[in-house]
Amino acid sequence: MGTPQLSIDGLSVGYGRRKIIENLSLPAISGGAVTALIGPNAAGKTTLLRALAGLVPAKGSIRLDDTELTALSVAGHARHVTYMPQALPQRVALTVFEATLSALMSARADAISTAEAHERALHALDRLGIADLALRGLDELSGGQRQLASLAQSIVREPTVLLLDEPTSALDIHHQLRVMQLVAELARERGIIVVIVLHDIAQAARYAQRIVLLEQGTIAADGSPDAAITPATLARVYKVEARVERCSHGTLQVIVDRAV
Amino acid sequence: MSELSPHTQQLSAYARLVRRRVLIVAGLGALMLVAMLFDIATGPSNLPLADVISGILSPSSLDAPARVIIWEVRLPYALMAVLVGAALALAGAEMQTILNNPLASPFTLGVSSAAAFGAALALVLGMSLPFIPTDWNLPAFAFLFAFASVLLLQAMARLRGTGVETLVLFGIALVFTFNALVALVQYVASQEALQQLVFWSMGSLARSTWAKLGVLGLVTLIVVPFSLKASWRMTALRLGEDRARSFGISVARLRFFSLLRVSLLAATSVAFVGTIGFIGLVAPHIARLLVGEDHRFFLPGSMLAGAVIMSLASVASKTIVPGALLPVGIVTSLIGVPFFIALIFSRRERL
Ligand SMILES: Nc1ncnc2c1ncn2[C@@H]1O[C@H](COP(=O)(O)OP(=O)(O)OP(=O)(O)O)[C@@H](O)[C@H]1O
Numbered sequence: 001m002g003t004p005q006l007s008i009d010g011l012s013v014g015y016g017r018r019k020i021i022e023n024l025s026l027p028a029i030s031g032g033a034v035t036a037l038i039g040p041n042a043a044g045k046t047t048l049l050r051a052l053a054g055l056v057p058a059k060g061s062i063r064l065d066d067t068e069l070t071a072l073s074v075a076g077h078a079r080h081v082t083y084m085p086q087a088l089p090q091r092v093a094l095t096v097f098e099a100t101l102s103a104l105m106s107a108r109a110d111a112i113s114t115a116e117a118h119e120r121a122l123h124a125l126d127r128l129g130i131a132d133l134a135l136r137g138l139d140e141l142s143g144g145q146r147q148l149a150s151l152a153q154s155i156v157r158e159p160t161v162l163l164l165d166e167p168t169s170a171l172d173i174h175h176q177l178r179v180m181q182l183v184a185e186l187a188r189e190r191g192i193i194v195v196i197v198l199h200d201i202a203q204a205a206r207y208a209q210r211i212v213l214l215e216q217g218t219i220a221a222d223g224s225p226d227a228a229i230t231p232a233t234l235a236r237v238y239k240v241e242a243r244v245e246r247c248s249h250g251t252l253q254v255i256v257d258r259a260v
Numbered sequence: 261m262s263e264l265s266p267h268t269q270q271l272s273a274y275a276r277l278v279r280r281r282v283l284i285v286a287g288l289g290a291l292m293l294v295a296m297l298f299d300i301a302t303g304p305s306n307l308p309l310a311d312v313i314s315g316i317l318s319p320s321s322l323d324a325p326a327r328v329i330i331w332e333v334r335l336p337y338a339l340m341a342v343l344v345g346a347a348l349a350l351a352g353a354e355m356q357t358i359l360n361n362p363l364a365s366p367f368t369l370g371v372s373s374a375a376a377f378g379a380a381l382a383l384v385l386g387m388s389l390p391f392i393p394t395d396w397n398l399p400a401f402a403f404l405f406a407f408a409s410v411l412l413l414q415a416m417a418r419l420r421g422t423g424v425e426t427l428v429l430f431g432i433a434l435v436f437t438f439n440a441l442v443a444l445v446q447y448v449a450s451q452e453a454l455q456q457l458v459f460w461s462m463g464s465l466a467r468s469t470w471a472k473l474g475v476l477g478l479v480t481l482i483v484v485p486f487s488l489k490a491s492w493r494m495t496a497l498r499l500g501e502d503r504a505r506s507f508g509i510s511v512a513r514l515r516f517f518s519l520l521r522v523s524l525l526a527a528t529s530v531a532f533v534g535t536i537g538f539i540g541l542v543a544p545h546i547a548r549l550l551v552g553e554d555h556r557f558f559l560p561g562s563m564l565a566g567a568v569i570m571s572l573a574s575v576a577s578k579t580i581v582p583g584a585l586l587p588v589g590i591v592t593s594l595i596g597v598p599f600f601i602a603l604i605f606s607r608r609e610r611l
């Protein structure tokens with residue numbers, strides 16, 4: 001089996017009568033690499049991820065290799081796809097460990113044993129460096145710690161398609177980089193598809209092999225960081241005057257001069 | 261001397277946490293038994309506790325009046341208190357989780373009001389159902405309306421685009437609607453019927469019989485395993501609806517069956533004992549403070565906490581005014597509130 005491929009064809013998503021994404025098609029997203037989904041507020045990034053996870057009704061086709069995901073039930077989706085929501089739950093009297101466990105125990109399609117679930121949950125916490133928080137209550141954590149806990153609930157499921165909605169928005173710079181490195185590692189190690197929504201364009205450029213730039217439900221740019229991130233597209237989509245330059249280390253840097 | 265791997269350490273710490281929770285739940289169970297014994301031993305006719313215990317163990321050792329007191333009054337009342345407390349608390353706990361609202365309970369979302377309206381129709385307008393024996397007519401009416409009110413909530417939940425917040429608002433609207441309807445019926449009621457209705461709505465264990473106990477016991481016995489079976493799913497739902505669905509949980513289904521269980525539990529309880537407002541709201545909070553929201557412990561913890569409060573309330577209803585049996589619905593809040601506040605404060609100090 002090669003790396004998985006996710007193809008989106010003629011996808012339309014909306015809330016009630018309001019269409020957010022209409023007839024969107026994308027060249028297949030491959031496993032083994034990180035794909036960053038960027039775009040301004042209200043562009044439809046969250047909506048697109050939720051559609052991929054089967055959380056909003058969508059018309060059109062979403063195929064994972066030979067499986068048509070739109071035809072699957074909630075449980076069917078969950079076997080392949082995991083979505084980490086942008087919003088974190090409030091006031092939950094569960095420990096970090098229990099919350100992570102519930103990701104495995106609540107719908108045990110692949111009947112793993114309890115001991116195995118415990119091991120996997122701790123392993124996930126370990127990889128995020130929060131094993132020492134395992135028995136702390138979610139409601140006693142800082143915002144960033146809660147975001148890491150939420151991320152643990154996603155990676156512990158070891159999905160084929162990992163969808164992360166702004167997983168680093170509450171993190172300090174150390175933890176942002178740590179999470180981005182982990183995500184890149186997971187993609188490489190397990191050959192999985194990772195789609196990650198980010199607002200930090202430079203970070204997207206640095207860690208993703210492919211950038212999809214969304215603007216009002218349509219694709220404004222799609223390709224390698226070099227191709228997708230240019231002063232022209234940034235000016236058009238984000239309404240900013242920006243320079244895109246390579247620093248002395250050869251890394252792509254985005255220098256934003258001002259909003260226009 | 262060997263260094264434990266971090267995982268072994270975390271796992272044994274978690275095992276300790278689980279053990280502590282099991283102990284707390286068991287402790288609540290023991291507390292419930294003690295409260296129940298007290299409940300059986302309290303009453304206007306002063307039977308010593310030893311007599312009560314031996315009377316329960318071997319009924320033949322009692323003289324006839326004592327046997328009637330213990331077996332037809334004390335025991336059914338005490339068991340009803342425990343059962344109703346547990347059933348209402350479980351209903352409240354499930355509602356708070358699936359509606360994601362700490363203020364949800366059978367009382368706050370209109371189940372009790374609906375039951376009161378059903379009771380009013382039976383009492384005041386003398387309505388009756390075919391095939392139902394007369395002394396079951398009133399509970400049957402109360403049950404039907406209570407059950408229907410949750411089904412109505414259910415129907416709203418099934419409507420496309422109705423979020424859980426809307427559902428809670430709709431429940432509150434039901435409270436006001438049924439209260440107004442009850443008031444309307446009261447307005448046309450005779451003095452005597454009015455008095456009966458007011459007394460009914462206060463909630464009382466004095467209507468307990470072995471048959472009613474059997475019905476409520478059966479309903480609880482059927483419902484509880486399904487609740488426990490859903491406990492991991494409900495735990496996951498606490499992390500948010502998108503999150504739970506992304507774990508593969510059909511939240512709509514979970515909500516549907518949970519509300520069905522809630523309606524059975526709440527409607528049966530309220531039909532037999534009348535309005536008891538506080539338990540369904542507060543017992544889950546007590547359990548949450550004690551064992552957290554892992555529903556494997558949270559649901560049993562809520563049930564036992566509810567049973568304990570109700571049992572203590574029953575004791576108090578017999579002792580606050582010597583010689584008089586106060587309606588237990590009045591006492592539950594008087595007992596529950598200080599208990600609850602004490603718990604909140606003791607918890608704050610530890611943090
Ligand atoms: N539940 C909803 N009901 C109705 N409209 C919605 C809903 N969720 C989002 N929308 C609308 O869909 C559009 C896209 O929203 P979405 O959340 O996908 O944006 P986003 O790209 O994730 O933005 P952000 O960067 O702010 O998270 C917005 O115009 C928003 O108003």
Ligand SMILES: [Mg+2]
Binds near residue numbers: 045046047086165
């Ligand atoms: Mg978003």
